[in-house]
Amino acid sequence: MTSPLTPRPGQTTPSWQEQDTxxxxxPPFPGTEHLKAAEVFSGPGYQxxxxxxxxxxxxxLVLALASVAPGVGLxxxxxxxWALHRRRGRWASSPGMAxxxxxxxxxxxxxxxxxxxxxxxxxA
Numbered sequence: 161m162t163s164p165l166t167p168r169p170g171q172t173t174p175s176w177q178e179q180d181t182x183x184x185x186x187p188p189f190p191g192t193e194h195l196k197a198a199e200v201f202s203g204p205g206y207q208x209x210x211x212x213x214x215x216x217x218x219x220x221l222v223l224a225l226a227s228v229a230p231g232v233g234l235x236x237x238x239x240x241x242w243a244l245h246r247r248r249g250r251w252a253s254s255p256g257m258a259x260x261x262x263x264x265x266x267x268x269x270x271x272x273x274x275x276x277x278x279x280x281x282x283x284a
Contacts, residue, residue: 236264241258
């Protein structure tokens with residue numbers, strides 16, 4: 161079976177602009193499906209796309225900041241871990257937010273657990 165881009169005998173290879181099926185045959189680089197070509201190639205030379213924060217990492221950051229309430233630290237750890245796993249195949253730049261949520265969520269959860277143990281150990 162021959163590819164639709166393979167020229168027949170006596171034909172020249174069509175340029176990539178003449179190949180209307182080229183984008184359908186070659187998938188984009190993983191994680192860049194949502195990028196706009198006009199934004200990337202608009203300036204002189206290659207313009208790196210603007211990274212956008214992952215919404216789950218932003219949620220994890222908000223939960224970490226609100227983790228002074230009991231139990232919210234565990235939600236921050238879960239959301240931060242989820243954001244780190246989501247980040248693997250995407251063009252998102254928010255590992256700092258996700259790691260902050262994991263660290264602060266663990267710390268506040270340990271403080272709340274220690275305070276709960278201390279309260280019950282003293283028999284108050």
